[in-house]
Amino acid sequence: MSCSAEIDRKFMRRAIDLAMRGRGRVEPNPMVGCVIAKGERIIGEGFHERFGGPHAEPNALAACTEPPQGATAYVTLEPCCHTNKKTPPCVPALISTRIGRIVVGCVDPNPQVAGQGLLQLREAGIVVEGPVLEAEARQLIAPFIAGVSFHRPYVTLKWAESADGKVAGPGGQRMWISNERSRQIVHELRSRCDAVMVGIGTVLADDPLLTARGAPVLRPLLRVVLDRELRLPTGSRLANSQEMGKVIVYCEQRIYERETEKRKRLECQGIEVVAAPLDDRGVPQKLSLNSILSELGKRNVTHLLVEPGPTLAGSFLVEGLADRVWVFRSPKRIQDPNTPRAATVPKLFIETGRGSVMDDTLLEFLNSRSDVFFAPVTSADLLLM
Numbered sequence: 083m084s085c086s087a088e089i090d091r092k093f094m095r096r097a098i099d100l101a102m103r104g105r106g107r108v109e110p111n112p113m114v115g116c117v118i119a120k121g122e123r124i125i126g127e128g129f130h131e132r133f134g135g136p137h138a139e140p141n142a143l144a145a146c147t148e149p150p151q152g153a154t155a156y157v158t159l160e161p162c163c164h165t166n167k168k169t170p171p172c173v174p175a176l177i178s179t180r181i182g183r184i185v186v187g188c189v190d191p192n193p194q195v196a197g198q199g200l201l202q203l204r205e206a207g208i209v210v211e212g213p214v215l216e217a218e219a220r221q222l223i224a225p226f227i228a229g230v231s232f233h234r235p236y237v238t239l240k241w242a243e244s245a246d247g248k249v250a251g252p253g254g255q256r257m258w259i260s261n262e263r264s265r266q267i268v269h270e271l272r273s274r275c276d277a278v279m280v281g282i283g284t285v286l287a288d289d290p291l292l293t294a295r296g297a298p299v300l301r302p303l304l305r306v307v308l309d310r311e312l313r314l315p316t317g318s319r320l321a322n323s324q325e326m327g328k329v330i331v332y333c334e335q336r337i338y339e340r341e342t343e344k345r346k347r348l349e350c351q352g353i354e355v356v357a358a359p360l361d362d363r364g365v366p367q368k369l370s371l372n373s374i375l376s377e378l379g380k381r382n383v384t385h386l387l388v389e390p391g392p393t394l395a396g397s398f399l400v401e402g403l404a405d406r407v408w409v410f411r412s413p414k415r416i417q418d419p420n421t422p423r424a425a426t427v428p429k430l431f432i433e434t435g436r437g438s439v440m441d442d443t444l445l446e447f448l449n450s451r452s453d454v455f456f457a458p459v460t461s462a463d464l465l466l467m
């Protein structure tokens with residue numbers, strides 16, 4: 083590799099690290115970082131710091147310690163050129179500062195940009211190069227890619243399992259498998275997602291609240307239950323906590339029409355009940371995950387956290403609809419054959435990282451066949467854990 087290619091990689095790596103500093107505050111926007119350099123010397127840095135705030139490029143330009151004319155700007159994502167948004171486009175700003183060269187991490191998947199930004203920069207006489215560290219740059223914006231290119235959320239499944247692969251206490255009883263810090267990490271992850279989903283099996287067993295406790299909540303969290311027969315108890319914590327976030331229950335069309343009283347009771351509690359089609363494969367019949375994901379996409383859910391029992395996890399994994407899996411593995415042993423076993427992570431999910439969380443281990447797997455995107459690169463969530 084030539085020396086200048088090495089410098090490009092080094093500064094793109096730096097731009098990616100800067101981008102990650104926006105994690106938790108920019109979503110559902112993508113995390114973006116920018117480094118402005120003259121040769122091997124950085125003269126300005128910036129990143130997209132919060133949703134609705136200035137983009138990485140103007141932040142880096144404003145931070146320059148000397149005029150940026152003729153400098154190289156390293157940006158993790160193609161600079162934007164569209165105007166129907168909160169902030170002015172970055173391409174004209176870069177052109178007017180007479181930047182000499184732009185190196186990008188990846189092209190913007192947003193159809194309103196999709197190479198147009200790079201074209202305008204080239205037409206203005208700026209040298210455009212890249213992609214550099216494309217896998218890392220795309221991994222950084224995976225939920226954004228899912229939303230703009232596939233109109234469905236990026237799907238993370240997470241569960242906790244014991245050393246002997248169980249997901250509940252002896253006899254299936256409710257029990258904390260993972261430790262306190264692991265559970266806090268889950269609350270933090272919830273706060274960065276648009277929606278959290280469970281199957282009715284988990285609601286009946288655990289009566290969860292599914293809120294992001296002890297974590298800064300910067301955007302509304304939608305709580306979603308898959309419940310074909312509308313079994314959600316009106317006395318459950320989910321049904322009695324509307325002030326903590328909206329709850330949507332997906333049920334079968336036939337039940338929606340037939341069980342009007344039950345439905346109206348839930349609706350009176352502020353719950354939105356939505357009829358969803360059935361998946362035409364398999365017995366027993368299940369709600370179609372594909373349809374539900376598209377429906378959530380229409381509600382601008384870009385990142386969905388699924389906290390499944392083994393049944394719902396199995397459906398997502400078999401249907402190839404999970405993009406990422408997080409397993410918190412505890413050293414505890416349950417040693418009861420009657421306790422439900424965790425789903426098996428299929429081989430096409432590649433382990434992309436692991437970290438210690440006190441005495442638990444968090445394992446990350448990415449779906450190598452994900453239609454959104456796959457690269458064997460650890461996600462920012464795990465790197466910043």
Ligand SMILES: NC(=O)c1ccc[n+]([C@@H]2O[C@H](COP(=O)([O-])OP(=O)(O)OC[C@H]3O[C@@H](n4cnc5c(N)ncnc54)[C@H](OP(=O)(O)O)[C@@H]3O)[C@@H](O)[C@H]2O)c1
Binds near residue numbers: 310389398422
């Ligand atoms: N350790 C952990 O991290 C963790 C996390 C969650 C749960 N759990 C444990 O797991 C156990 C519950 O697991 P579970 O497997 O019985 O329940 P589950 O996976 O939470 O829910 C399964 C139910 O969801 C409904 N569902 C609707 N659409 C579905 C679809 N497309 N695919 C699959 N299910 C669909 C089905 O009921 P209908 O047909 O009625 O709709 C199904 O029976 C409890 O013991 C709980 O404590 C552990």
Ligand SMILES: [Zn+2]
Binds near residue numbers: 173
């Ligand atoms: Zn921009």
